[in-house]
Amino acid sequence: MKIQLALDRFRIDEAIALASSVEDYVDWIEVGTSLIKEFGMESVRAFRKAFPTKTILADMKTFDNAAYEMKLCFEAGANVATVMGAAPFATLEMCKRVADEYGGHIMVDLLNVPPEQYHQLARLTGVKWCYHVSKDEQEGQGKSATTLNIADCPMGIQTAVAGGITVESIPQFKRRGIDIVIVGSAITKADNPIEAARQFQSAMDNEKTMS
Numbered sequence: 001m002k003i004q005l006a007l008d009r010f011r012i013d014e015a016i017a018l019a020s021s022v023e024d025y026v027d028w029i030e031v032g033t034s035l036i037k038e039f040g041m042e043s044v045r046a047f048r049k050a051f052p053t054k055t056i057l058a059d060m061k062t063f064d065n066a067a068y069e070m071k072l073c074f075e076a077g078a079n080v081a082t083v084m085g086a087a088p089f090a091t092l093e094m095c096k097r098v099a100d101e102y103g104g105h106i107m108v109d110l111l112n113v114p115p116e117q118y119h120q121l122a123r124l125t126g127v128k129w130c131y132h133v134s135k136d137e138q139e140g141q142g143k144s145a146t147t148l149n150i151a152d153c154p155m156g157i158q159t160a161v162a163g164g165i166t167v168e169s170i171p172q173f174k175r176r177g178i179d180i181v182i183v184g185s186a187i188t189k190a191d192n193p194i195e196a197a198r199q200f201q202s203a204m205d206n207e208k209t210m211s
Helices: 012-025 033-039 041-050 066-076 089-102 115-121 135-141 167-175 193-210
Strands: 002-007 028-031 055-062 080-084 105-109 128-132 158-162 180-183
Touching (some): 002 012, 002 193, 012 041, 012 193, 033 055, 041 055, 055 066, 066 080, 066 089, 080 089, 089 105, 128 180
Parallel strands (some): 002 180, 028 055, 055 080, 128 158
């Protein structure tokens, strides 16, 4: 299981400084949607330059215009980019095609995708799925990823989970076979982000030892 650090609602320099402080405790670094919307591809380029050996994910949440947006991401240095699972299937196919051309990867965001549609998404091989509880659902309705139903994921698909992840929830996601936990405010808004990130890594290591 890997830790993906999600960085949103920062200036680029603030986000890079925070990521630098916890770099030893996280595996992937996510250039969040708000960063990309506010600062464009310069945010992705800046992270690629600052973290040349890290996996960089551009959280584009693409819904259309797939080829153009995916090329922007991968040419800026992203290793992974996101597309919404609720987008037209042609959009998902185009994202995958461009990712393959650049040697990159696609993460399909399942936000608001009903489980009965998963069989269609499963036609797209070699991608990652992200089970996601939105920020608005977290803040407005008190929901978190611990309530998500991930039982319908086909075998062989790498899975990520996002939305209110805490250290205490790590054992649950390990048991449920999640490959990547996406952690944002539990680290970025902590009084001591370095200690918070260390605790997440410690929880991961404990689960590895127990498994």
